[in-house]
Amino acid sequence: MLDRDLLADVLDTALKKGGQFADIYIEDRLTSNIMCDDDRIERIHSGREKGAGIRLIEDGRTFYVYTNDLSREGLIKAAALVSHGIDTPCPAYRPATELRLINTELPINIRRLPEQVDFAEKIEYVLNANQVARDLGDEIKQVTVAAGDLHKRVQIANSDGEYIEDETARVRLMVNVVAARGDQVQTGQEVVGGVSGWELLEQVAVEDLAAGAARRAIAMLSAPPAPAGCMPVVMHADAGGTMIHEACGHGLEADLVQKGLSVYSNKIGQIVASPIVSVVDDATLPGKYGSYRWDDEASPARRTLLIEDGYLRGFLNDRLSAARAGTELTGNGRRESYMEKPIPRMSNTFITPGRDDPDQIIRDTKQGLLVKKMGGGQVNTANGDFVFDVQEGYMIKNGEISHPVRGATLIGNGPRTLMDIDRVGYDLGFAIGVCGKEGQGIPVGDAQPTIRIRELTVGGTGMSGGPLIKKIWRK
Amino acid sequence: MEATLRRAGEEALHNVRAAGLSGEAFLMHNRELSIEVSGGKTETLKEAEQTGLGVRVFNGRRMGFAYTTDLSGPSVVEAVREAARIAEFSSADEFNGLPEGRRVYPGMMILDENLHSLPLAAKIELAREVERAARNYHPSIQIIDRAGYEEYETAVLVMNSRDIYAFGQANYCGLHVSLAAVTPEETQSGFAYTLQRKAGSLNPGEVAEEAANKALRSLNARTIPSQVLPCVLDSQVTAQFLGLLSVSVQADNVLKGKSMLAGRVGQSVVSPLLTVADDAAREDGVAGFPFDGEGIPSTRTVVIENGILNGFLYDTYTARKAGTQSTGNAVRSFRSLPSVGSTSLMVTPGSTPQPALWEDLEEGLYVTQIMGMHTANSITGDFSLGAAGILIERGQLTYPVRGITIAGNLLDLLRDVDGVGSDWRFYGSRAAPSLRCRSLNVAGN
Numbered sequence: 001m002l003d004r005d006l007l008a009d010v011l012d013t014a015l016k017k018g019g020q021f022a023d024i025y026i027e028d029r030l031t032s033n034i035m036c037d038d039d040r041i042e043r044i045h046s047g048r049e050k051g052a053g054i055r056l057i058e059d060g061r062t063f064y065v066y067t068n069d070l071s072r073e074g075l076i077k078a079a080a081l082v083s084h085g086i087d088t089p090c091p092a093y094r095p096a097t098e099l100r101l102i103n104t105e106l107p108i109n110i111r112r113l114p115e116q117v118d119f120a121e122k123i124e125y126v127l128n129a130n131q132v133a134r135d136l137g138d139e140i141k142q143v144t145v146a147a148g149d150l151h152k153r154v155q156i157a158n159s160d161g162e163y164i165e166d167e168t169a170r171v172r173l174m175v176n177v178v179a180a181r182g183d184q185v186q187t188g189q190e191v192v193g194g195v196s197g198w199e200l201l202e203q204v205a206v207e208d209l210a211a212g213a214a215r216r217a218i219a220m221l222s223a224p225p226a227p228a229g230c231m232p233v234v235m236h237a238d239a240g241g242t243m244i245h246e247a248c249g250h251g252l253e254a255d256l257v258q259k260g261l262s263v264y265s266n267k268i269g270q271i272v273a274s275p276i277v278s279v280v281d282d283a284t285l286p287g288k289y290g291s292y293r294w295d296d297e298a299s300p301a302r303r304t305l306l307i308e309d310g311y312l313r314g315f316l317n318d319r320l321s322a323a324r325a326g327t328e329l330t331g332n333g334r335r336e337s338y339m340e341k342p343i344p345r346m347s348n349t350f351i352t353p354g355r356d357d358p359d360q361i362i363r364d365t366k367q368g369l370l371v372k373k374m375g376g377g378q379v380n381t382a383n384g385d386f387v388f389d390v391q392e393g394y395m396i397k398n399g400e401i402s403h404p405v406r407g408a409t410l411i412g413n414g415p416r417t418l419m420d421i422d423r424v425g426y427d428l429g430f431a432i433g434v435c436g437k438e439g440q441g442i443p444v445g446d447a448q449p450t451i452r453i454r455e456l457t458v459g460g461t462g463m464s465g466g467p468l469i470k471k472i473w474r475k
Numbered sequence: 476m477e478a479t480l481r482r483a484g485e486e487a488l489h490n491v492r493a494a495g496l497s498g499e500a501f502l503m504h505n506r507e508l509s510i511e512v513s514g515g516k517t518e519t520l521k522e523a524e525q526t527g528l529g530v531r532v533f534n535g536r537r538m539g540f541a542y543t544t545d546l547s548g549p550s551v552v553e554a555v556r557e558a559a560r561i562a563e564f565s566s567a568d569e570f571n572g573l574p575e576g577r578r579v580y581p582g583m584m585i586l587d588e589n590l591h592s593l594p595l596a597a598k599i600e601l602a603r604e605v606e607r608a609a610r611n612y613h614p615s616i617q618i619i620d621r622a623g624y625e626e627y628e629t630a631v632l633v634m635n636s637r638d639i640y641a642f643g644q645a646n647y648c649g650l651h652v653s654l655a656a657v658t659p660e661e662t663q664s665g666f667a668y669t670l671q672r673k674a675g676s677l678n679p680g681e682v683a684e685e686a687a688n689k690a691l692r693s694l695n696a697r698t699i700p701s702q703v704l705p706c707v708l709d710s711q712v713t714a715q716f717l718g719l720l721s722v723s724v725q726a727d728n729v730l731k732g733k734s735m736l737a738g739r740v741g742q743s744v745v746s747p748l749l750t751v752a753d754d755a756a757r758e759d760g761v762a763g764f765p766f767d768g769e770g771i772p773s774t775r776t777v778v779i780e781n782g783i784l785n786g787f788l789y790d791t792y793t794a795r796k797a798g799t800q801s802t803g804n805a806v807r808s809f810r811s812l813p814s815v816g817s818t819s820l821m822v823t824p825g826s827t828p829q830p831a832l833w834e835d836l837e838e839g840l841y842v843t844q845i846m847g848m849h850t851a852n853s854i855t856g857d858f859s860l861g862a863a864g865i866l867i868e869r870g871q872l873t874y875p876v877r878g879i880t881i882a883g884n885l886l887d888l889l890r891d892v893d894g895v896g897s898d899w900r901f902y903g904s905r906a907a908p909s910l911r912c913r914s915l916n917v918a919g920n
Contacts, residue, residue: 037731038730038731040566040568041564041565041566043538043540043812044539044540044561044564044565045540045541045542045561045810045811045812046540046541046542046557046558046561047541047542047543047810048541048542048543048544048545048550048553048554049527049542049543049544049810050544050545051525051544060518061516061517061518061519061520062518062519062520063519063520063521064519064520064521064522064523065521065522065523066521066523066525067523067524067525068524068525068526068527068544068545081522082522084595085517085520085595087517119560119561119564120564123564141732142731142732142733178732178733178854180732185852185854185855186855187852187854226859228701228880228882228916228918229701229918230920259618259620260617260618260655260657260662261618261620261655261662261664263662339523339525341519341521375850376847376849376850377847377850378846378847378849378861380664380846381664382655382662382663382664383661383662383663383664383693383877385846385861385863385877385878386846386861387846387847387850387860387861387880388847388850389847389850389859407852407857407859407882408859409847409850409859409860409861409880409882411846411861411878411879411880411918413878457698457878457879457880457918457919457920458880458918459859459860459861459879459880459881459882459918
């Protein structure tokens with residue numbers, strides 16, 4: 001921990017040539033990673049990284065410097081450098097910064113800190129998962145298990161006098177299974193992660209995770225290619241919230257909105273979704289992968305209502321975009337590390353549960369695709385087009401789940417898809433992910449109940465009917 | 476810089492030897508500058524330096540690794556101790572080990588001393604020029620999201636207890652712009668960037684024009700019915716597919732049965748029109764560097780020659796396991812162990828000018844944009860991706876298309892190639908020309 005007076009000196013140095021706001025973000029992070037591949041522990045990493053990022057804001061412009069040198073000289077030098085982009089210095093008199101510690105009522109709930117858990121125990125979890133997956137038959141050809149953890153301590157101070165000390169830990173375990181039968185190769189993946197210590201793996205059995213990934217890979221070996229074309233799509237709660245993350249989450253980030261690069265720009269108060277849809281971003285949920293107590297510029301975490309019964313209610317902001325719009329802070333200024341400036345990002349984003357019985361939604365669907373597990377996705381926020389990958393999908397026929405299908409990608413348009421949601425279940429399922437924006441990867445959670453979308457384009461290689469089925473024969 | 480890194484490296488190796496182990500120190504010092512402008516004014520200016528040490532130790536055939544960003548004596552000692560402790564927990568592997576002996580490295584002109592001395596104001600001006608050129612290009616270009624200049628400089632030292640000693644420095648700079656064309660009906664985005672070894676090679680007008688054209692040509696797009704169509708992949712799309720292929724030419728994936736190319740050396744795997752090579756010794760790619768993450772000299776490795784699979788990319792571990800030599804493809808940062816990766820991976824250009832690729836197509840799709848490449852199956856090569864492009868009718872580009880997906884298998888697609896463009900260029904560390912393929916599954920409305 002660095003001395004509070006030193007941090008105040010750094011902020012005053014940064015503001016010497018002018019500017020309205022300065023902050024410093026100090027991070028001390030311990031990470032470790034264990035990877036098992038090809039039936040052996042292939043690599044174990046451990047690292048310690050300390051750094052500081054100093055930011056100066058002048059008339060909406062950002063100057064940013066980071067350094068690993070946390071000595072007084074190093075930080076003062078960095079603070080002097082941060083102001084050198086100010087072309088016309090206009091130093092104004094300002095009293096020396098006095099920092100006061102601010103607190104939050106959100107607890108730090110971490111029991112087994114990563115560095116207090118022996119490598120031998122972490123390795124046991126990893127090898128255990130590996131074995132469970134491999135034991136599920138000769139069709140399992142390769143298993144990769146990766147466990148990673150992080151423990152970081154953070155200090156943030158700004159020229160408004162706010163000062164926080166924070167601490168967080170995350171644990172994540174991923175199982176990837178490759179199954180093969182003849183020429184057919186399929187993969188299955190499961191991941192668990194949270195803001196937590198290693199007690200996370202007391203709550204979730206790695207055996208179940210490994211078996212789930214292996215069973216999915218095997219099941220997909222028997223699946224014919226997904227059909228191509230438009231059809232109703234039921235997304236199961238277990239599928240997680242990739243769709244809501246891509247279809248609307250990014251478009252509600254205030255920086256993109258303010259630049260006119262979001263389809264939701266200037267739409268506050270307007271209907272942007274079906275009246276049965278409400279969307280929330282909530283960083284305060286205990287233990288979720290996208291949760292935090294403070295965002296990365298010392299604003300308290302909170303729950304933000306984005307869409308209420310179809311009406312657009314708000315955006316996710318950071319200090320800079322909140323100041324621009326003259327709105328209150330939502331606590332979504334996040335950064336990957338001390339090497340990056342904070343920008344508006346999601347935390348845990350989800351569609352809130354509705355009233356329908358999830359099974360009834362499937363029963364009421366004559367024909368369509370059931371998405372049981374989603375993979376990655378991408379969105380073009382300017383026009384709202386998004387894609388995501390279906391890891392586990394089934395065809396629905398006459399209200400019954402008929403057979404699994406593989407290789408499907410869904411493509412849709414955010415605003416249109418939100419309008420097209422015609423059923424919302426009373427369940428809610430979470431998934432975790434690493435979200436990328438401007439080259440920064442940050443942990444997020446997303447969730448949704450079981451929902452039905454009237455129509456989405458499914459991009460499979462199988463043609464439903466018609467003469468063009470030659471592709472199936474070639475596989 | 477070399478002296479500072481060397482001091483910490485020697486300290487690390489001294490401690491490794493004192494513990495009766497063998498080991499390697501990988502040291503890196505990076506400098507970064509990025510400028511973003513908006514409305515002719517600097518909006519973001521970022522300047523940074525970073526130093527780090529990654530220590531790999533071998534206790535017999537057991538390996539451990541730890542890193543630190545603090546090069547002071549006690550931190551270096553602690554990193555070595557942590558790596559040694561980790562080695563205790565690792566599985567012994569007979570192929571673990573360090574490369575040995577002094578090497579000769581290619582001389583490369585990859586450090587432009589002038590870049591450092593070019594004043595900040597001149598760099599800001601380059602970024603402003605991109606923004607101005609983009610704004611003036613067409614009245615519909617109404618939003619400039621980001622326009623900027625960036626610059627990276629890196630110094631790397633690899634030294635091990637088996638006589639490897641390699642030091643190198645490189646830098647590059649770049650311009651980028653992300654913008655949008657706005658009409659009363661819609662907003663469509665466009666992005667372009669360039670990375671160059673010398674600031675003098677940066678052309679702001681060209682970058683602005685490329686991004687603006689991308690946005691403008693996306694306006695008034697329609698979707699099309701599901702069908703099978705011949706297609707022309709833009710060089711940028713080819714480079715993205717090359718990224719998918721790169722996974723399968725890495726020896727670690729081959730050895731683990733996670734490559735669609737395993738066991739197929741000497742066989743015809745793609746169209747005879749295609750040659751694919753990896754070459755870190757090239758000065759024009761930003762990944763160009765005289766040695767890899769283990770201190771092995773860089774060289775050109777032909778992976779596919781005229782459609783025939785020639786071989787794979789290796790680091791020291793996978794080469795030992797496969798009974799061959801490292802191709803100098805250990806990639807890493809100080810935060811991680813070396814692992815097999817491509818450097819400057821490229822598809823050799825052909826002789827057909829790009830427009831000639833669609834001139835004799837009755838109907839087809841010029842694919843200009845792909846979404847979701849990271850969701851493709853890198854083991855089987857199966858892909859189903861969001862796409863946008865321009866419809867080809869009677870040899871002409873007619874109207875823009877979006878909201879479609881394209882699906883298939885990477886090797887089927889590359890086997891189907893019947894034309895290779897002469898429009899070759901680098902996209903970061905990968906270089907590619909446009910390709911024409913006989914048929915592609917398109918899903919639309």
